[in-house]
Amino acid sequence: MKDRVLVTGAAGFIGRAVVDRLKATGYPVLALVRQESDAKVLAGNGVTVTVGDVLCGDALTTAFSRKPAAVIQLVGRHISVEATARVLAFAEQSEVRRYVHMSALGAAQDSRCHYHRRKWMAEELVRNSAMAWTIFRPSVVFGERCDFVKSLELLVRTGPIIPIPGPGRCLLQPIHVEDVAMAVVKSLDLDRDAGKTYHLGGPETWALNEIIGLVERRLGFRKRRVHFPLGLGRMLIAIQEHPLLGKPLRQLYGDITPDRRLNREHLELLREDNVCPNQTEDWARAMTLTFLEDWLNTRNLPPRSGQSEFILGGSR
Numbered sequence: 001m002k003d004r005v006l007v008t009g010a011a012g013f014i015g016r017a018v019v020d021r022l023k024a025t026g027y028p029v030l031a032l033v034r035q036e037s038d039a040k041v042l043a044g045n046g047v048t049v050t051v052g053d054v055l056c057g058d059a060l061t062t063a064f065s066r067k068p069a070a071v072i073q074l075v076g077r078h079i080s081v082e083a084t085a086r087v088l089a090f091a092e093q094s095e096v097r098r099y100v101h102m103s104a105l106g107a108a109q110d111s112r113c114h115y116h117r118r119k120w121m122a123e124e125l126v127r128n129s130a131m132a133w134t135i136f137r138p139s140v141v142f143g144e145r146c147d148f149v150k151s152l153e154l155l156v157r158t159g160p161i162i163p164i165p166g167p168g169r170c171l172l173q174p175i176h177v178e179d180v181a182m183a184v185v186k187s188l189d190l191d192r193d194a195g196k197t198y199h200l201g202g203p204e205t206w207a208l209n210e211i212i213g214l215v216e217r218r219l220g221f222r223k224r225r226v227h228f229p230l231g232l233g234r235m236l237i238a239i240q241e242h243p244l245l246g247k248p249l250r251q252l253y254g255d256i257t258p259d260r261r262l263n264r265e266h267l268e269l270l271r272e273d274n275v276c277p278n279q280t281e282d283w284a285r286a287m288t289l290t291f292l293e294d295w296l297n298t299r300n301l302p303p304r305s306g307q308s309e310f311i312l313g314g315s316r
Helices: 013-025 036-042 059-064 077-093 114-127 147-157 177-187 208-219 230-240 247-253 264-269 292-298 307-312
Strands: 005-008 029-033 047-051 070-073 098-102 133-138 161-165 196-200 224-228
Touching (some): 005 059, 013 177, 029 036, 029 059, 036 047, 077 098, 077 114, 098 114, 114 133, 133 177, 147 208, 177 196
Parallel strands (some): 005 070, 029 047, 070 098, 133 196
């Protein structure tokens, strides 16, 4: 019987893929989620769920009382530093054997992007801990529940033009969520991965304009593209955040979660490339990576004529 693994942020896009991979590999899973509805989805079949907030309350006390041998920390975004500090403290007190941390490609102390500086700060906490840690830095992650792809589909489908913030020339190296999950789970049993930071990227590099082109072809649309300055994007986001003026824009997003909609953080990310410095790192050994275009061509699409169904429907 394999050791128990605690997954924080288990209900998220990457979290669910990691939980599924752990189950398929024979690991008993302890999942920490924020919502009761997520607990109902994940519980059972080798998964024990704790509901609560990683930043407060007794959720971490309850989760670590179940004696995990390893922790996969996936809680991030705006609370990445605070969440990492608390999870690390509990992990060290509980003498957890392995700690795997999800960061982001581009994390750097001197990054122009606030998001990447915060990711670097969280990494520093991990590197300075007493844990046997591994850090993963993925580029853009795609998959069936991916808000990145859903946002691009919405961009292509809605209106007579395709509005694109900035010149659209920034480079991305999209990686499938199941490839990320496989790399994370494989690292648990490899002692040589302890103390290392790995960049995660897919088999190809694309400019944002090229990815939009892939989505256009898959959906069967061909529209004029209009690039607008990032400064104008900031104005639109300010309107979007207004309680009354932003209501029509928020309705367009449908079931795309608020922190995945176009925001100031995304505009910052579009100012710089997001590709791996080394595309042949050890984490990819014996793995067959998923090509973005191949995946798009097999993706189930909403009805072309049912624009309102696409905007308001679907599931996250």
